[in-house]
Amino acid sequence: MLQVILRSTIIYLVLLAGFRLLGKRQLGELELNELVIAMLVSDFASTPLQDLNMPLYYGIASALTLLLLSLLFSFISLKSLRFRTAFYGTPTVIIENGRLIQSAMRRNRFTVDELLGELRVQGIMDLRSVKYAILETNGQLSILPAAEQQPLTAGDMGIETEDNTPPVLLINDGRLLREALAAQGLDRGWLQKLLKQHGLSHHRQVFLLSVDSKKRAFLIPKGR
Helix, strand or coil: CHHHHHHHHHHHHHHHHHHHHCCCCCHHHCCHHHHHHHHHHHHHHHHHHHCCCCCHHHHHHHHHHHHHHHHHHHHHHHHCHHHHHHHHCCCEEEEECCEECHHHHHHCCCCHHHHHHHHHHCCCCCHHHEEEEEECCCCCEEEEECHHHCCCCCHHHCCCCCCCCCCEEEEECCEECHHHHHHCCCCHHHHHHHHHHCCCCCHHHEEEEEECCCCCEEEEECCC
16 A cells, blocks of 8 residues: 555656646647647556556656657747648637638537637627637637627627617528527528528528627528
8 A cells, every 4th residue: 555655646746747847738728739748648658556566667767758748849839830730730710800711610520519718708699790809729719799799799889789689590501400490580581581581492592690689590501
């Protein structure tokens, strides 16, 4: 028992010092290679705790090697933009000047549900109020609201505003959400009329369709 406690303490202190050298970063902001290294380090470091016959320095040496590799890659990426682009990737613009870039979403396998969820987390209920949305290399979404959304608000000026209920999604990447359509008191006739107004014949041609509390529709056709 004493051996297990001693080994655990040593490994903990070594890993704590090693990760401290890598710099301060929240877990949700880890780059892909950093996440992989963190998983491998935890696995290698736990091996001597599971097998007491294995020399302790085996696990410590493996963990420290991975930490040093991560530190080396971080140093090289600071010196070489080409290396960082190849190894870490580049940020991707998802929304530009209020326009949703569907090809960028498909390349990054970023769904409409994920996009709307990220917007809601940041207090944005309508993507039309977004000027830029950029998917960072660590998976975080950076959002810049449109100019009229910042910094002065209608509430600051004592102006009565409309209901801030988030729009309801009716079509998600060509898939019709029939229950959502019925819940809004709408039917296929309303949908077909709306599609015709946009020069479309089928809901599978729609990338995103939502309606607000006043039944005002927001439609984005599928891109090629």
